[in-house]
Amino acid sequence: MQHLLRRMSTATTSAAEYDVKALLTLKDLYGDLAQIPLPSQGRIDKKTGDDLIKVTTTWDNRAMQLNMPTRQQRVSLIGSKGPEVTDRYLMTSVSLPLCNYENQRSTYSHSNSRVAQLLTTGKGDDRKQYLKIYNLDEHVEELCTDLTTQKKHGIIHGGGCLPFGCLHFSYGEGHVMYVAERLAKASQYFDADIEWDNETKVFESKVGKKFELLESWGEQNQEVKRPVICTVDRSSGQVTVYDQIPSHISPCYAKWAPEDSGIVFFGLEEGDTPRLGRIYCNNRKGSVYYYDIKSGELTKISEGDISAEDLQFSPDGNTLVWFQRAADGPHQAVLEMVAIDWPMKGTVEKRVVVPIVTEKRSANEFQGFSFPQTVARSWSADSKRLILSTAWCSKLELISVNVATGEIEKLSNNGICLGSWSLLDVVDDEILATVSAPNRPPNVLLGRLPESGKAEEMVWVRIDEAKAIDSRRHLFEFSWEFVNFERDGATYEGILMIPNEGNNLPMVVNPHGGPHGASWAVWPRRDLTTLLNSGYAVLQVNFRGSVGFGDDFIRSHGGFLVSHLIGQYPGFYKSCVALNPVVNVATMHDITDIPEWCFFEGTGEMADWTKTTTTEQREKMFVSSPMAHVENAVTPYLLLIGEKDLRVVPHYRAFIRSLKARGVPCKVLTYPPSNHPLDEVNVEADYSINMVRWFEKSLSK
Structure with a gap:
């Protein structure tokens, strides 16, 4: 009997040990996969006439012991042995771990001389939000202002609140724009500070409205209810809230207009219908607006019941483009690209640059704009072509669009399919992009935009060291x-x-x-x-x-x-x-x-x-x-x-x-x-x- 018990005990221990070993192997496998860095941002720094190109990229991975995503920044210096793209080579690359803050968002100024960061610390009632501005030329912090204690608005909507959150320098670099929640303070009936003998004060206290339901914009936007555009003065750190824009309009994709004359945005409009979740849904009804800062006048630019996204001004300031569709049916549908001349003069004349593609086409033909993605700098040097990525069958492709003629050229996967592409930056016709495939993690590539009609001549070179990938x-x-x-x-x-x-x-x-x-x-x-x-x-x-x-x-x-x-x-x-x-x-x-x-x-x-x-x-x-x-x-x-x-x-x-x-x-x-x-x-x-x-x-x- 004792011999039988020993045999049973040994068998049980072996089975348990085998399960634990298998589980440990699976855990270590996931841990290795979580360490693979994935590029999320990139920026080109190139001076006119200089052969050297500096590329700054941000890479994300997951720290399992910290239970949080972590980031590193790589600065790569690209040299050239000749005039061709293939003559370029990586001279040196330096990596630096970055500190993490909740909802951190950053933006560069148009001159590339400043960077602004939105930082969030604490949670709940202890949450505070700051704006930092750093001068890259002088290597000095120009501003660090506490936006929360000014009590001009509520929570600032950062990078996770799509499509509401934004952070943009003005063209003159004197102001930074963002979107925050309107200040909504209401009193209860028995609050001690209500001045009942002053009707105006009672009205302003919004007594009895503290628990009134304000619907949010749904999934992953629970805190977005009454968003409003705000700016910070770079010199003083003072906040200005543009609450002249009606509260029933929720601004998305906000951008400065050329010469800082105003702000354009797509405004989701709240009418008699219930508020519906916005994220993943490009069919929510609204209008494209222009808000004139000096006069306070709000002008509707678009026509009809549409949903629009991704507003972009050309570098020369003469063209405004965006993508739109009818506000109906499925949550994702093909978009058309439209444009107007800027500045507006009298009646707005919108032109369709690329119409909606209805029918399914052959794999080598353009399928229409689905999930179009631009970046802060997406234009050719001559302001004629917009560079972006879009869904193209079962891939993401990089394309250029001539905004005058509507001509589309595919800049990726010409001749051989390397996978799917995403755009990071475009400067002086230099394009920074990533490419990945189901069996190949993302690489960062640098290419030069060819002349119109010569997309097949597009050449890409890899500019990042992939030691973390090579070892795995x-x-x-x-x-x-x-x-x-x-x-x-x-x-x-x-x-x-x-x-x-x-x-x-x-x-x-x-x-x-x-x-x-x-x-x-x-x-x-x-x-x-x-x-x-x-x-x-x-x-x-x-x-x-x-x-x-x-x-x-x-x-x-x-x-x-x-x-x-x-x-x-x-x-x-x-x-x-x-x-x-x-x-x-x-x-x-x-x-x-x-x-x-x-x-x-x-x-x-x-x-x-x-x-x-x-x-x-x-x-x-x-x-x-x-x-x-x-x-x-x-x-x-x-x-x-x-x-x-x-x-x-x-x-x-x-x-x-x-x-x-x-x-x-x-x-x-x-x-x-x-x-x-x-x-x-x-x-x-x-x-x-x-x-x-x-x-x-x-x-x-």
Whole structure:
């Protein structure tokens, strides 16, 4: 008997030790992936006639022990042995770790001689926000002002509050613009400081309004309610609030007008309809405005019910361009580029530079503007061409657009596909960009914009040392390719990533969310690279409804997400992990910040807020939901929930109850600090590792 007990004890210890070792290996794998630096910002410093180019880049990675993202700055000096781009070489590169502050945002002046930083310290009632201005020529701090104690406004909306947050130097560099919350102080009825014998003071105290609901702009913009444009004087540090702009207009994409005469912005307009979540949704109605600082006059520039984004002035100050679409339908749709001459003279004459592309085109043809991304400096030296990145099938491409003729030229992936590209900076026709692929982390490249009509002559050279990447090449041992599908007469494509070692590998199907989003041939998220390094192939599918294939393709959504698949194809998938999924559109309609999404995606109709949702409409929403098929589901199901998600507010209990009642293995991981993306450092690490463990457990049965 004692011999048998010893054998049982040894077996138990061995099994436990094996599990611990496997878990430790998985933990170390994720830790290695988290250390891979990813470029987030870049800037070119080049003096006219000088062969030397200084490039400053910011790189992000994750410090697991600190439970926070960390940053480093690299300064690279690029020399040249001749006149060609290929003659350039890296002379030296220096890296420096950066201190982190919450919602830190920075901006450079037009002369490149100053940099301003918005810093946030403390939390809750102890939160304070400062603006620092540093003179790069004199190497001295010119200003550090406490913006909070001036009590001119509420919280400043930094880099995380898209598209409201901004930080811009004026052309004359005497002021810095940002967006903050309007000061909203209200009293309670029994506050001791109310002067009841003074009607004016009582009115100004806003007594009784302290707990009045002010709706926010939703997911990840919970603190954005009544934003207002503000400026800081560089000399005195004093704040000016432009509260002449009506409070029912929420400014986005604010930019200084040439000669600092005023400010242009896209204003989201609050009318009789409920306020809807803005992030990820480029269909919110508003207008493009110009605010004249001297006269205080607000002029509407755009026409009709539109949604606009990314306003840009040409360097010569003669042209204002932006992207727009009709304020209808899907949350992401193809945009058109429009322009007006500046300064405005009399009637504003808008011209369409590049119209909306409706039909899906061949892979080598422009597919329309989807997720267009410009940077602070995006123009050619002659102010004729705008440089930007945009979705192009299952990639992100760099393109140039002639704003006079509408001619589009592709500057990336000409001749060979290197992956997806993102723009960092453009100065004097020098372009700084990043490129990555599913099996290659981002590299920073430098190129020179060729003459119009000669995009095929675009040459790129790598300017950063990749020692951190080179030492981790064992983490990139997988291959990738584009794959094409056809269903019901419609074609679509995906990206297949396969580890180089092993046979008969399990495959994870990873459809994107949205549903009007996309998967691109880029360096994948850490959860996916963890899977790939754990022996799983990964297939990303750009189903109908994805962006990057024309407007008609977006508006013909026919894709199904993971919770749908396990109910409609019971037993086909061996395991499922769902991240903040929609499981019941009808339930989501009542609690989300985007109820009109539920109407459009669930019924095909536009919401009419003057009418009650009918039984037939709710039935359509339910039928289009995974909940309608949950009784068929037999696949083990791991659910990942962000408790602060305002987009897909947690509504999973009925779905999970049904699975448990029928004995289907299921588990719920809930993350209290998280909203929709689940991108906090410890949260992403936890679900990435648990996802692999869940798949392994399911496949072992």
